[in-house]
Amino acid sequence: MKRSASINKIIFIVFVCLIYMPRTGSSYTLQDPKTLLFKEANEAMGKAKAIHAEIFSPTRFKTALKYYQEADEAYKNSKALESVREKLKLAAVYFLKSIETTKLFKNNFADCIAARNDALAAEAPQYRNKQWEEAESLLTQAAKTLEDGNLNGARSKARKAEQAYRKVELESIKANYLDETKALIKKAKEENVKKLAPLTLTKAQQLAQKAETLLAKNRYDTDQARELAQEAKYQAQHAIFLAKSIRALDEKKKTLEEVLLDAEKPIQEIADEFDLNPKFQNGFKQPTAEIIQNINALKNKLSSMEQDLNDKREQLATLSEELSRMKSRLGDLKSKEESLSKLMEQQRRAREKFAKIEKMFTSEEAQILRLGDKVIIRLYGLSFPVGKATIEPKYFGLLSKVLKAIKEYPECGITVEGHTDSWGRDEANQKLSTERAEAVEKYLMATAGIDSSRIIAVGYGESKPIATNETKEGRRKNRRIDIVIHPKNRLQ
Numbered sequence: 306m307k308r309s310a311s312i313n314k315i316i317f318i319v320f321v322c323l324i325y326m327p328r329t330g331s332s333y334t335l336q337d338p339k340t341l342l343f344k345e346a347n348e349a350m351g352k353a354k355a356i357h358a359e360i361f362s363p364t365r366f367k368t369a370l371k372y373y374q375e376a377d378e379a380y381k382n383s384k385a386l387e388s389v390r391e392k393l394k395l396a397a398v399y400f401l402k403s404i405e406t407t408k409l410f411k412n413n414f415a416d417c418i419a420a421r422n423d424a425l426a427a428e429a430p431q432y433r434n435k436q437w438e439e440a441e442s443l444l445t446q447a448a449k450t451l452e453d454g455n456l457n458g459a460r461s462k463a464r465k466a467e468q469a470y471r472k473v474e475l476e477s478i479k480a481n482y483l484d485e486t487k488a489l490i491k492k493a494k495e496e497n498v499k500k501l502a503p504l505t506l507t508k509a510q511q512l513a514q515k516a517e518t519l520l521a522k523n524r525y526d527t528d529q530a531r532e533l534a535q536e537a538k539y540q541a542q543h544a545i546f547l548a549k550s551i552r553a554l555d556e557k558k559k560t561l562e563e564v565l566l567d568a569e570k571p572i573q574e575i576a577d578e579f580d581l582n583p584k585f586q587n588g589f590k591q592p593t594a595e596i597i598q599n600i601n602a603l604k605n606k607l608s609s610m611e612q613d614l615n616d617k618r619e620q621l622a623t624l625s626e627e628l629s630r631m632k633s634r635l636g637d638l639k640s641k642e643e644s645l646s647k648l649m650e651q652q653r654r655a656r657e658k659f660a661k662i663e664k665m666f667t668s669e670e671a672q673i674l675r676l677g678d679k680v681i682i683r684l685y686g687l688s689f690p691v692g693k694a695t696i697e698p699k700y701f702g703l704l705s706k707v708l709k710a711i712k713e714y715p716e717c718g719i720t721v722e723g724h725t726d727s728w729g730r731d732e733a734n735q736k737l738s739t740e741r742a743e744a745v746e747k748y749l750m751a752t753a754g755i756d757s758s759r760i761i762a763v764g765y766g767e768s769k770p771i772a773t774n775e776t777k778e779g780r781r782k783n784r785r786i787d788i789v790i791h792p793k794n795r796l797q
Contacts, residue, residue, distance in 0.1 A: 342390070346400070353403050353407070417447070427478050429473045432477040486509070490541050529729060573592075575596055620648065655675075682787070682788040689741055704752070720791070721789075723763070724783060725784055726781075
């Protein structure tokens with residue numbers, strides 16, 4: 306029997322080859338018989354899979370796949386060629402029908418498909434798998450109803466699927482940013498942290514709620530919500546740590562005096578690095594102020610060193626250029642020396658002018674920077690009301706100092722740059738930064754009569770941060786007005 310079955314299979318394959326063997330002139334080219342036989346069905350299946358017909362036309366795709374698998378099984382068992390061909394023909398027909406239904410679904414229910422894609426982008430299957438499967442089930446119902454020829458019924462079901470996808474998308478975005486934070490808050494509650502660190506735990510809960518509210522309002526502008534969620538996570542961790550530390554203190558039975566003395570130790574260690582001798586008779590305020598003062602002094606020193614380094618690099622570049630020329634033009638040595646001397650004199654005057662401007666402002670009012678031939682007055686001390694571009698009278702004194710600094714450069718151009726932090730929509734931040742820059746520009750022009758050809762206002766929104774947007778202090782630094790003084794022919 307086995308031998309007879311083998312002979313039958315060989316005869317079957319030879320028969321297929323003879324039928325599907327293409328001619329080339331008077332000769333024949335032998336090809337794989339199964340590839341030839343299954344070609345039409347394979348092409349139809351490939352096109353159906355390419356547009357995800359198994360999702361949008363599940364019944365017809367499944368029927369096509371059933372006929373295809375039956376044909377494959379019949380071929381393996383060497384059954385009648387006509388039976389194999391018939392099943393493959395049916396498979397191809399149903400694959401093509403599934404393609405037609407899929408195109409019809411996509412043409413009529415584009416919003417539903419867009420919602421599904423957005424939910425996938427939010428990793429819904431990973432974060433909220435049960436809700437994702439429910440939405441998929443609704444989509445399948447809509448697709449099957451459309452296969453039955455009921456367009457209105459399919460429309461109703463597709464609308465429900467779209468709503469389910471939008472809901473799971475939002476829940477997945479929340480999960481991405483808030484699940485870990487919520488787990489920490491839950492852990493804190495279970496460990497009775499609220500009794501020992503109520504303020505910190507409450508702050509964590511409020512931040513998490515605010516982040517969730519922001520995501521519900523605008524799930525696609527996640528900057529502020531992400532930062533709030535991260536801060537909420539930190540506060541929850543902080544609350545757990547504080548509670549643990551307080552319990553440890555209770556167990557060790559430390560007095561309040563011992564606790565305060567322990568709190569002084571880290572400040573003492575930092576002060577030691579600055580060779581300071583902090584005094585705590587009035588608390589932490591004075592030692593902290595002394596440390597900050599020393600840090601600011603180091604910052605200024607570093608800034609000055611960076612400026613000197615830039616000057617040296619510029620001098621070195623000039624010397625290198627002159628050296629290469631001296632090899633062929635030794636007679637110009639004196640001229641080159643004068644050129645270098647002139648450059649050094651220009652740099653000396655620039656440093657003097659820069660130092661003069663630096664003394665005009667306190668560290669709280671502004672940071673003064675030199676970048677090549679540009680001077681930047683970074684106005685940390687100038688603030689605006691939230692969401693507005695109004696200059697309040699209390700800042701007129703600071704802007705008077707800016708005008709005084711600008712007068713030191715009568716031939717230079719001025720760019721007023723507006724910058725924001727990353728919270729809020731990108732478009733709104735761009736608009737607000739431009740309006741604030743223009744408000745300062747108008748004030749300078751109106752107060753000092755600066756010619757409009759010398760000054761320009763530019764808004765950069767959140768695109769040029771100078772500090773992290775993850776902290777309150779970093780965001781404060783990023784919300785700024787920069788006054789850039791530069792050669793007029795390089796107005797930007």
